[in-house]
Amino acid sequence: MFRAEEIRSLNELELEVYNYITKHREEVLSMKIRELADAAHVSTTTVLRFCKKVGCDGYAEFKVRYKMELSKSEDIHDYNDIHLMLEYFKRIDSxxxxxxxxxxxxxxxxxxxxxxxxxxxxxxxxxxxxxxxxxxxxxxxxxxxxxxxxxxxxxxxxxxxxxxxxxxxxxxxxxxxxxxxxxxxxxxxxxxxxxxxxxxxxxxxxxxxxxxxxxxxxxxxxxxxxxxxxxxxxxxxxxxxxxxx
CATH class of the missing domain: 3.40.50.10490 (Glucose-6-phosphate isomerase like protein; domain 1)
Incomplete structure (x- = not known):
């Protein structure tokens, strides 16, 4: 879901949102925007900017698209490690x-x-x-x-x-x-x-x-x-x- 050029466009605060999401994939799906902002130690405005930069109109659309992305990988046994690498190589295939x-x-x-x-x-x-x-x-x-x-x-x-x-x-x-x-x-x-x-x-x-x-x-x-x-x-x-x- 996250392309290399999108991640490079993130500033330091937006990177905090990205890092939190990739470490807490399942939890993020049930979080409200304020909860994610507090957990990543940023503002809700920063979360919205992050969503825009990864191609979503808002936080609700981001959660829907992210849930679909995670469902594609539900058969991967060691999700945290293997999916991380698959996501990386997919991202750099450009x-x-x-x-x-x-x-x-x-x-x-x-x-x-x-x-x-x-x-x-x-x-x-x-x-x-x-x-x-x-x-x-x-x-x-x-x-x-x-x-x-x-x-x-x-x-x-x-x-x-x-x-x-x-x-x-x-x-x-x-x-x-x-x-x-x-x-x-x-x-x-x-x-x-x-x-x-x-x-x-x-x-x-x-x-x-x-x-x-x-x-x-x-x-x-x-x-x-x-x-x-x-x-x-x-x-x-x-x-x-x-x-x-």
Whole structure:
């Protein structure tokens, strides 16, 4: 039901509504607009704006359409996880999203080095990404140490692929500032497109899935979209390299 371009159009408050709905699918169907607004910590006006941006004339129409969407998936056993991924891949099956990946691939093809940047789980994904790009013949490395020195000149003519779920990791932001002083292009892959890292980037790729955080530090937000984007972009780079020979 939610298309990629619709989600990208949401502001931060409207994203709160989206995140609440995707986490509480069944409960939302019985909620009045005031109850949803209170639960998502926004105003009823924000809920109505959200409904308009996802193609509904009002909250009543949204609930009807959303109930129909949920009924299509009632046979899925692990609804929360499997439906989330099915919904994501359905959302990105568009020319607009594919063109974003094409832009990223062209940026990478034009540079000599690919550097993956991230810490924690994002650092592990960066290591995987560097290996995957190396497998297609593109020089790649990963940096998962937030205090790694950035020597002058070494990273010129590089593409820095920044991985961060929140897009607000302070250590990663500090490292991006250092890379901005080199002749490097910055591509970020974050959950939303409204965070600090996304705004610092030459190109941001966002995936918009519900955040799943335990306590203050344990982030269980699925990273399947990140893996998909890394692999798809790498394959596009490989194809572009073949065509340019």
């Amino acid at each position: 020319e607009d999203f594919d063109e974003q990946l094409n832009v990223a691939a062209e940026m990478i093809r034009e540079q000599h080095k690919v550097i993956f940047l991230g810490i924690g789980t994002s650092g592990i994904l960066g290591k995987y990404g560097a290996r995957f790009f190396s497998n297609i013949g593109k020089f790649s490395q990963h940096i998962d140490d937030p205090f790694y020195p950035i020597p002058t000149g070494y990273y010129d003519d590089s593409v820095i692929i920044v991985l961060s779920v929140s897009g607000e990791t302070e250590q990663t932001i500090d490292q991006i500032h250092q890379f901005k002083n080199t002749n490097s292009a910055i591509i970020s892959i974050t959950n939303t497109g409204t965070n600090t890292i996304a705004k610092m980037s030459d190109l941001n790729l966002s995936y918009y899935v519900p955040m799943d955080v335990v306590g203050d530090a344990i982030n269980l937000t699925t990273q399947i979209p990140v893996l998909f984007m890394i692999e798809t972009i790498a394959k596009k780079v490989k194809q572009l390299s073949k065509e340019s020979v």
